[in-house]
Each structure stands twice: as C-alpha cells, then as structure tokens.
Amino acid sequence: MKKIAVVAADGRAARKIITEAVNRGFDVTAFGRKDENTTDAQHYVKKDIFDLTKDDLNGFDAVVDAFGAWTEDTLPQHSTTLAHLCDILSGTKTRLLIVGGAGSLYVNPEHTTTVSETPDFPDEFKPLATAMGKALADLRKRDDVEWTYISPAGDFQADGDRTGKYLLGGEELKLNDKGESIISYADYAIAMVDEIENGNHIHERISVVRA
Numbered sequence: 001m002k003k004i005a006v007v008a009a010d011g012r013a014a015r016k017i018i019t020e021a022v023n024r025g026f027d028v029t030a031f032g033r034k035d036e037n038t039t040d041a042q043h044y045v046k047k048d049i050f051d052l053t054k055d056d057l058n059g060f061d062a063v064v065d066a067f068g069a070w071t072e073d074t075l076p077q078h079s080t081t082l083a084h085l086c087d088i089l090s091g092t093k094t095r096l097l098i099v100g101g102a103g104s105l106y107v108n109p110e111h112t113t114t115v116s117e118t119p120d121f122p123d124e125f126k127p128l129a130t131a132m133g134k135a136l137a138d139l140r141k142r143d144d145v146e147w148t149y150i151s152p153a154g155d156f157q158a159d160g161d162r163t164g165k166y167l168l169g170g171e172e173l174k175l176n177d178k179g180e181s182i183i184s185y186a187d188y189a190i191a192m193v194d195e196i197e198n199g200n201h202i203h204e205r206i207s208v209v210r211a
C-alpha cells in the first residue's frame with residue numbers, strides 16, 4: 001500500500017487528489033490549516049506548510065504539494081513553500097509531486113516562449129504565472145529531491161467531469177484531438193495518482209490534457 005502525504009490539503013485540487021488516492025487503496029495523510037479534516041484522507045494533521053519538519057514527512061512514499069496563493073503579497077510563497085519542502089525532503093527517497101500551473105508551458109519547439117508570454121494570455125493571471133514559473137525554475141536546480149512537476153491544461157476546471165481519460169504531455173502545451181487544452185480537477189487527480197503509482201518522471205515537468 002502506498003503511503004502518501006498531501007500538503008495544503010484544504011484546496012479543491014488537493015481534495016480531488018486525496019479522494020482518488022483513497023479510492024485506490026492508498027494510505028493518505030492530509031496536512032492542512034483547518035481545525036477539522038474536510039477531506040477523504042484517513043489521517044489529518046493541522047499544520048501550516050512552513051511548520052512542517054523532516055519528522056512530519058518521514059516514511060511517506062510520496063508527498064503531494066498542492067499549495068496555492070493568488071494575492072500579490074502571497075505569490076512569492078510559491079517559491080518559499082516549495083523550497084521548504086525540498087529542504088526537508090532533501091536526500092530522501094520520498095517523491096515530491098507538485099500541482100503546477102499551465103502558464104509556464106512552452107508553445108514552441110525551441111522552448112523560448114511560454115503560454116503566459118503569448119498575446120492572448122489574460123493580464124490578471126500573469127502575476128500568478130510568473131510566480132509559479134519562478135518556483136519551477138528554482139525546482140529545476142534541485143537534484144537532491146525526487147521531484148515531478150505536473151502542469152494541467154490551460155483550462156483547469158474545478159467542477160469539470162471525471163472522464164477517466166487523459167493525455168500525457170511534456171514541456172509543451174498539448175492539445176487534444178479537438179484542439180482543446182482542458183482538464184478537470186478530477187481527471188488531473190487521476191493523472192497525479194497514476195504518476196505516484198506507476199510513473200518515473202523524476203526531475204521532469206510533465207503535463208496533462210483531457211483525451
């Protein structure tokens with residue numbers, strides 16, 4: 001049985017990942033800031049991400065980082081929280097899987113232009129894309145952690161259907177046969193748990209889109 005931890009577990013993406021993992025027989029511990037467990041995880045620990053220690057995450061096969069921040073003053077925490085998790089997992093066999101963003105995906109084979117740099121990318125999302133892109137750039141420098149960064153499609157739908165199917169991509173924005181870049185939180189959760197269960201994309205960024 002896989003033993004996993006989900007950090008920043010109170011968010012909607014985190015809850016979908018937890019539910020998917022529990023339904024597949026994983027032993028899941030959720031770490032969050034709420035007083036009570038609002039997830040399907042079998043175990044819950046109320047603890048801020050910055051307060052987590054090596055002992056807290058010792059013994060897990062994988063840790064899922066589902067941290068999210070959207071306000072101007074908290075956006076830098078995408079980098080600082082991820083650095084903290086890397087530091088306490090450094091040198092261990094525990095995998096670290098990050099719920100990433102789509103803005104840092106490339107739109108050309110040369111990997112010189114990202115989604116967030118294209119003319120149609122909404123201005124209101126640029127600060128978030130920049131912050132998450134910086135966190136990914138910092139992560140790429142870490143060879144002491146077994147990390148995998150998973151970017152969703154451009155249209156990441158919290159309430160979208162669970163179709164049970166997805167296409168796996170890499171560093172470039174991938175479209176499905178309908179020309180769409182779309183995935184639901186539920187299907188993203190399937191991809192995340194598949195990667196924990198069967199994947200081996202260590203020190204790689206991968207991406208997923210609805211099939």
